[in-house]
Amino acid sequence: MKSDVHVFAPASVANVACGFDTLGFAILRPGDEMIVRLSKKPGLTIKKIHGDQGKLPLEPEKNTAGVAALALLEHLGFQGGIEMEIIKGIPIGSGLGSSACSAVAGAVAVNELLDRPLTKKELLPFALKGEALASGGAIHADNVGPCLLGGMVLIRSNQDMDTVKIPVPEDLYVAVVLPELEILTVDARNILRKEIPLTDAITQWGNLGGMVAGFMKSDYELIGRSFEDVIAEPYRASLIPDFYKVKTAAMEAGALGCSISGAGPAMFALCKGDEVAFKVGIAMQQAFFRAGVGSERYISTINTLGAERIR
Amino acid sequence: MKSDVHVFAPASVANVACGFDTLGFAILRPGDEMIVRLSKKPGLTIKKIHGDQGKLPLEPEKNTAGVAALALLEHLGFQGGIEMEIIKGIPIGSGLGSSACSAVAGAVAVNELLDRPLTKKELLPFALKGEALASGGAIHADNVGPCLLGGMVLIRSNQDMDTVKIPVPEDLYVAVVLPELEILTVDARNILRKEIPLTDAITQWGNLGGMVAGFMKSDYELIGRSFEDVIAEPYRASLIPDFYKVKTAAMEAGALGCSISGAGPAMFALCKGDEVAFKVGIAMQQAFFRAGVGSERYISTINTLGAERIR
Numbered sequence: 001m002k003s004d005v006h007v008f009a010p011a012s013v014a015n016v017a018c019g020f021d022t023l024g025f026a027i028l029r030p031g032d033e034m035i036v037r038l039s040k041k042p043g044l045t046i047k048k049i050h051g052d053q054g055k056l057p058l059e060p061e062k063n064t065a066g067v068a069a070l071a072l073l074e075h076l077g078f079q080g081g082i083e084m085e086i087i088k089g090i091p092i093g094s095g096l097g098s099s100a101c102s103a104v105a106g107a108v109a110v111n112e113l114l115d116r117p118l119t120k121k122e123l124l125p126f127a128l129k130g131e132a133l134a135s136g137g138a139i140h141a142d143n144v145g146p147c148l149l150g151g152m153v154l155i156r157s158n159q160d161m162d163t164v165k166i167p168v169p170e171d172l173y174v175a176v177v178l179p180e181l182e183i184l185t186v187d188a189r190n191i192l193r194k195e196i197p198l199t200d201a202i203t204q205w206g207n208l209g210g211m212v213a214g215f216m217k218s219d220y221e222l223i224g225r226s227f228e229d230v231i232a233e234p235y236r237a238s239l240i241p242d243f244y245k246v247k248t249a250a251m252e253a254g255a256l257g258c259s260i261s262g263a264g265p266a267m268f269a270l271c272k273g274d275e276v277a278f279k280v281g282i283a284m285q286q287a288f289f290r291a292g293v294g295s296e297r298y299i300s301t302i303n304t305l306g307a308e309r310i311r
Numbered sequence: 312m313k314s315d316v317h318v319f320a321p322a323s324v325a326n327v328a329c330g331f332d333t334l335g336f337a338i339l340r341p342g343d344e345m346i347v348r349l350s351k352k353p354g355l356t357i358k359k360i361h362g363d364q365g366k367l368p369l370e371p372e373k374n375t376a377g378v379a380a381l382a383l384l385e386h387l388g389f390q391g392g393i394e395m396e397i398i399k400g401i402p403i404g405s406g407l408g409s410s411a412c413s414a415v416a417g418a419v420a421v422n423e424l425l426d427r428p429l430t431k432k433e434l435l436p437f438a439l440k441g442e443a444l445a446s447g448g449a450i451h452a453d454n455v456g457p458c459l460l461g462g463m464v465l466i467r468s469n470q471d472m473d474t475v476k477i478p479v480p481e482d483l484y485v486a487v488v489l490p491e492l493e494i495l496t497v498d499a500r501n502i503l504r505k506e507i508p509l510t511d512a513i514t515q516w517g518n519l520g521g522m523v524a525g526f527m528k529s530d531y532e533l534i535g536r537s538f539e540d541v542i543a544e545p546y547r548a549s550l551i552p553d554f555y556k557v558k559t560a561a562m563e564a565g566a567l568g569c570s571i572s573g574a575g576p577a578m579f580a581l582c583k584g585d586e587v588a589f590k591v592g593i594a595m596q597q598a599f600f601r602a603g604v605g606s607e608r609y610i611s612t613i614n615t616l617g618a619e620r621i622r
Contacts, residue, residue: 018516019516019520020513020516021513021517022513022516022517022520023520154517154520154521154524155517156517156518156520156521156533156536156537157514157517157518157521157536158513158517160536162521162536164520164521164524164533166520166524192509193509194508194509195506195507195508195509196506196507196508196509196512197505197506197507198503198504198505198506198507198542201507201512201515201516201542202331202332202333202469203468204512204516205329205330205331205333205512205515205516205519206332206333206465206466206467206468206469207467207468208516208519208520209330209333209334209465209467209475209477209519209520209522209523210465210467210468210473210475211520212520212523212524212527213465213475213477213523213527216523216524216527216528217527222467222475225467225468225471225473226467231509231512
């Protein structure tokens with residue numbers, strides 16, 4: 001058993017275009033860090049949270065990282081004391097999987113501290129318990145999956161927690177732009193239709209099949225043609241000022257496709273090559289700027305590592 | 312220009328489990344044959360149709376093969392005369408893509424007779440015109456695509472006629488069982504919901520993504536886990552007596568999954584290896600027999616050739 005470990009867990013993009021609730025990928029940064037150490041005080045203590053502007057609770061039972069860690073500690077029958085320090089690198093409510101990231105970091109950090117009794121994939125249900133706290137009980141693994149496992153991850157079934165790694169071409173880059181806007185996940189959920197026309201559903205799953213095949217064949221044109229969301233984007237676009245101008249700017253700068261990351265307000269664009277991704281990211285920021293909205297930009301490959309111990 | 316050609320076009324399985332309207336594959340047999348030859352009589356003449364019990368019209372404008380051939384001849388600006396003979400090998404209304412097959416055979420035969428002015432993929436819109444006649448104007452390429460091109464074909468978009476070949480594992484076999492029942496395609500369509508819950512749609516596209524990934528990774532377990540249809544099968548099952556007994560028989564005999572082929576009444580089961588496929592096919596026939604229904608059985612690999620000239 002180690003005396004302390006330091007873990008990094010990456011941000012992730014979920015709802016990848018046609019992959020609503022089913023397709024997500026991890027990026028290189030931003031991400032959350034977590035330090036856990038053995039403590040003489042029994043049970044789990046969250047000692048400090050940095051970078052959350054005081055928004056997150058210190059009580060482990062109310063904190064996504066705490067819930068994930070507690071579930072794992074209980075499963076492992078650990079009787080000692082653990083102290084946790086959280087460094088939030090992902091803004092809360094950004095659409096970049098902030099709560100999933102904390103939950104993953106909590107589970108991974110405890111697992112590393114206890115000398116890896118479980119594999120990464122076995123940690124999934126514990127991290128999902130943490131994430132469920134943030135999403136009101138619903139289980140969606142499209143942020144937790146990629147954040148934990150890395151890479152492009154298809155959630156074949158949220159009920160079965162069945163995750164499938166989808167190989168992607170090496171030269172696939174993403175430009176993520178996070179505008180200074182706030183969208184509540186509950187609003188982003190409520191704006192969606194509960195019933196959809198069968199024809200829309202067929203369009204969506206045809207595209208998802210095309211997207212998966214495009215990734216696995218390294219067929220950038222197919223990825224681009226499949227990059228269409230008729231379920232969430234047409235509704236959630238209204239929550240982001242000048243969404244279509246930002247999207248058009250990305251496409252004109254050479255993106256394969258551009259859509260909303262998770263529940264937003266972050267937007268992402270997949271690109272062939274880093275140079276295109278840089279150009280696309282800047283074009284998206286400029287479009288937001290013209291709408292009077294400041295933003296952060298992250299350029300990244302698909303992060304194939306996922307959460308990992310860094311010290 | 313040849314004086315005559317003889318073409319074979321294979322039956323196909325559409326609506327592959329979770330791939331409603333988007334995923335289909337060709338099988339080795341049954342299939343339609345078509346003989347076309349130059350004729351002194353101008354225009355297109357359908358001289359004879361064998362094996363249709365007099366059900367299909369001889370007027371080219373009312374015949375799927377005729378419509379496909381006419382559309383192609385017009386596109387090519389052909390002024391001469393052509394005579395067509397059709398040998399129906401696929402029972403009409405079987406769920407094995409009978410009309411699509413005739414349409415494909417018509418387009419391919421004319422193209423071969425005129426020394427292949429178009430590639431196979433370029434023939435797709437002409438074959439679809441023929442198929443549209445049979446389906447009341449709606450365009451669904453999930454039979455025409457695989458029948459023409461061979462293999463497992465994803466129709467990314469029926470509107471864009473965008474077809475994607477999905478590689479499948481070499482040892483993938485199919486057992487197709489065609490019961491002596493009649494289902495009208497229009498009834499099979501009308502029994503479906505026009506609006507579906509978003510949650511059902513997510514289940515379906517998660518499975519479709521898993522199915523495509525399973526084929527491309529040669530991951531039989533993933534293919535099996537993804538083999539679930541929550542859109543068509545639960546409704547269309549009622550049109551086939553003892554559907555669930557037949558399905559259970561297939562699964563108990565070792566199938567990866569079993570569902571309805573196209574609009575039915577044919578049923579199909581994907582299997583790993585030919586021995587399993589033979590056992591599964593017999594088990595399905597026995598289950599139909601116990602329900603008092605006779606059937607035909609076809610065991611096949613995925614037919615990667617599609618329609619081809621045989622003489």
